[in-house]
Amino acid sequence: MWAALALGLVAALPALACEAPGAQWQRAESANHVAWLALQPLRPGVGAEFVLEAKVCARTGAAPATVRFDAWMPAHRHGMNTRAVATRRADGTWRAEGFLFHMPGAWQFLVEVDTAGGRERLTLDLEVD
């Protein structure tokens, strides 16, 4: 159902000890952070709620305590009809509920991390059909 799942990569970044939690997790990166993302169910259809699981690591120092998760359609410049709500588990991973793709097309996940130097955005593109 999904035609493609592509990563927003930043080239030539230092290695990071932030392992993928599982085979189905997809990686997104920014200058100072790495995020692993997985969907439940794995391939949600149009008009079906799903959950985003996330592991967010800092390249140096502690994992960020404040992370926001969202999705939008860049070409159409609109987001979802829902607002996702994220909770952080004791092991530091995140569970964001309330995701829903209300139409087919090119969607992009947004992971926003607040740092001392400002807000960093990690992205993960996918085609929903």
Added chain:
Amino acid sequence: MLLYRGVFALGLACAALPAVAEVSFDAAERAAILRHGPWPMAVPRDPSNRVSGQPAAIEFGEVLFRSKRLSASGGTACGRCHDPDKAWTDAPRRTWLGDRGRPPPPGDLHRNTTGLWNTGLARWWGWGGGSDSLWAFVIRPLEHPVEMGGGAAHVARLMREDAEFNCRYARVFGAPTAEDHAVMVNVAKAIAAFVETLVSPRTRFDEFRDALERGDAAAMTRYPAAAQRGLKTFVGHGRCSVCHFGPAFTTGEFADIGVPFFIPGGGVDAGRHAGLARLRADAHNLLGAWNDDPARSTADKTKFVEAQPRNFGEFKVPGLREAAHTRPYMHAGSHATLADVVKHYSELNEDRLHADGERILRPLKLSAADAADLVAFLESLSTNPRYVSAPPSRCDAPRTR
């Protein structure tokens, strides 16, 4: 209970025709076409309605749906506006005058009556999505002073005092309690159990779509060439299938398509914006105590839905199956025919649309022939089935479920 007569007569007639010129579809168009099936879809049981899918409740619901006695005057039934012989609408009437023919107050009941085929597959009900379950949507006309006009006291009295209703109610829910509102909610859940069984039959399009999937070129040629050309526009440059998506031809969500939302006589219809306000204020929404599902397994849509400025003027994207028989069209019935609807998209006024980025909707600028083809495709999604139900079983004494 549900039988169809004469549904496949057209398909059989077409089978005798010589093969027509094949319309070619590229890979993307082919994939888009296949996403509109297979059909029919199974309607899932509604966990928020404990009698969803129960035969006794479905039968009771149909009796209630057809009964004028649910209305305050005894003159109006659900089926008056949702007429089985008119694809469950009051076509071609645009609005309803209300119980006893009273005109609605200015600004009220100005919306187009929606058909009920496949409504059990919806996520939201009403043009603004003010209800998050079918049973909650049914409560609205029961309580509305101008529609059925009876409200909880009238409905509950009927269930307690009328022998047949009392028998059927008890068969499904047990004896009516003293709480009028609880009895009315149960009545709404029985009606919803009936309405969610209304799944439209297979169409000429479905035969074509399945033939395409299995690579049966001979069967594909039975689908009229005009409909094939219209289908190509629908899934191609028309981009109709972005919103009229999937087997039911709707995402189930909301869109602003540039239809004026001013109400004749004054005011505006805020569409989804008002629908969300109604949803949040509704004690019957899925987050409330009337939801029969302790796990609230279908309530996430209500929990996480977010009101946004763009909701103003958005209306529900209707499914297109049996649309040929649900005229007029759009939320206020502003377009009389399918040809008028196609003309709307062909000559779309982009200034009415609100979009910051790439527009999904653009004027299609169809030629007369292309517009006729698109209408031919839309008509191929309809069969105008005759709804025939068996007489309800006798109910002389309550039975356990």
